[in-house]
Amino acid sequence: MSSNLLSGAKILLECLSRENVEVIFGYPGGVTLPLYDALFDHPIRHVLVRHEQNAAFAAQGFARVTGKVGVCCATSGPGATNLVTGLVDAMMDSIPIVAITGQVSTKLMGSDAFQEADTFGITRSATKHNYLVKNINDLPNAIHEAFYIAASGRPGPVLVDITKDVLQGQAHYAPVSEIHLPGYKVYGGGHSGQIRRAAQMIWEAERPFVYAGGGIVAAESSAGLRTLVETVDAPAVCTLMGLGALPSEHPNFISMPGMHGSYAANMGMTHTDLIIALGVRFDDRVTGRLAAFAPHAKVIHVDVDPAEISKNRHADLPIVGDLKKVLPRLNAEIAELAPSMRARNSAARHAWWKQIRQWKEENPLVAEISKTEIKPQHLMSEIDRLSGGQAVVTSDVGQHQMWSAQFIRFNEPRLWINSGGLGSMGFGLPAAIGAQFARPDKLVFSIVGDGGFQMSIPELATIANHALPIKIIVMNNGYLGMVRQWQELFYNNRLSEVQLSTFPDPEKLAGAYGFKGSTVEDVNDLRRALEAAVAEPGPYLLNVKVTPLENVFPMVPAGGAINEMVLRPPQPVEV
């Protein structure tokens, strides 16, 4: 027998090794038995999560922190269907992950076999692309194509569904040397003429405004963004997905725009005459009412995905390309024009900055501090103090996510890990697992609400198993806070099914898993409690009881224009 006759499971692991996979987040089952047998003595590390959804979230945490492809694995049927939320989440936020799922044997497919589900059909719209492998000879190509598709162009999730007979079968393995996907277009450095025109437009603008998003992070082009912003001295906002693309402490950084963005960011966006949109998708949470969004602005839109151009907002100057390649070219053109153009609108630009500073001063984002209770904004600013713009912070979705985005600085990309597009509760904790595996050297905070935390409690076991020193900070207001906020503001304060009256004792809960936990209620103990959590060498669960009825402001009501912000809670009227 030839030496390279291998089982499908071994071929799969060989392909994963060639893709430099270090860790797989997964959960075994019936049809993946051959794979788990091959994993038993294989150098690739497998992390056993406690629910498949969290395998996908952990793989995302890994991918978001490193920029590499994250890998998760599940068995057929319920294992695969449990992955779906994590796949859609990765799709919405353009995160490169590869999901490997087992499928029942080819001869059983379509017979309603035990643990059979149409994974290929179910995940069609949940992935950038997916594969069903029924022939062992197709396996190596499918795996390498999956990694290539996940990581290139606009990144995203790719699923490979592999039948049990393929995993069990034997074949001569020959490494794949090239990938041929004739219909898959990956865009490069952009159109030279368009780039030149963009540079011209940028210098001609009187009130330029940079709108940078997750595309900057995905393309590892923070340096290019910084050069652009500094050369033309333009104010810049980073979206929820782009926080850290420009350091939060950079003098040109305004903050996040949109529904819970700052006053200055939204006013800037409304009054600019040129939006320089880089790796963004004009999401409804950023634009508010589209018809009223940036009414005076021309738009330069750079994106690697041509379908994003003019999808929501017409692009006056579109550039389809990879920011990593486009930005240096654009910056070169900008630099070339600088000597002749810099002085041109200097008075107008000076006035623009003056206006922006005035907006910042009029309504700054300041964390209110109470003497009697822990305001959630206060909690975030204390975490910010401990992080110093350097820690990894993961979050779920909701009020705690918005306050984190408002008050925690991120001085590098890939530190702020949250479920932006899909808004999945339960994301933060498993994402922190992936992040901590990727960066054992980093301080990782997992800031979650009392709702989302209870969706991912099983993963405390994974954290305990691997003694991951994650600092789990539960912002506990006893409510599904964001839903409650909307019920208060838009549904006559009829608080329907949003009260979370039961929460496990954190000391006992963490103790049951063998690590430390506590509750802090007194505002005077907050700082000490956070410092103790950070000082703990292992994991720590800190339950922080915050003002229950606090709302996130500024807020753009649904359907409103972004300059029509509600800046603060309505004050009680004296009668």
Place this chain on the structure above:
Amino acid sequence: MQQIISLLMENKPGALMRVTGLLSQRGYNIESLTVARTLDPTLSRMTITVDVDPNSRAQVIKQMNKLINVLQAVDVTEGSVLNREMVLLRVRTPQATRTSILKEAEIFHARVVDSTIEGFALEVTGHPEKLDEFIDVMRSYGDIEVTRSGMVSMSLESKKLRLSPPVPAAGTMEEDLELQEAE
């Protein structure tokens, strides 16, 4: 108004589902769909007639072009394009009207493919609107049964097909290539 989309795609399982999925997930109803392999048996040509919101048409084409299995998606609703459809039609008719039916069939360039005491089976191709008229005419002679093929389209303007070249797979090093050669 109906949008007509012509797609060139890889002849692979699931490729059709990806295309129709893009339409169904937006709630668009497919009026007709034809698909068959091309001269190159690894590729298929598909023509879809679909009721798409006019503001979303460009977006739908872009999304189709993003599909890995789609080599090219083109909107052929307007411009220089040939649109044809085929109809198979059975008409039950009394003896008296048989000759008139044959005359009508001739006007529409329909061919008789089966003739029985009860009536005829006819085959006709043409522009879909012409076929609507043909069906109306035949209905006036008696009970009919109809099967339509759905529209097939061909653009008369040549659109340049841009295909991506192969890329090296991960971990491909010279030693691997040597290993393959040695086999």
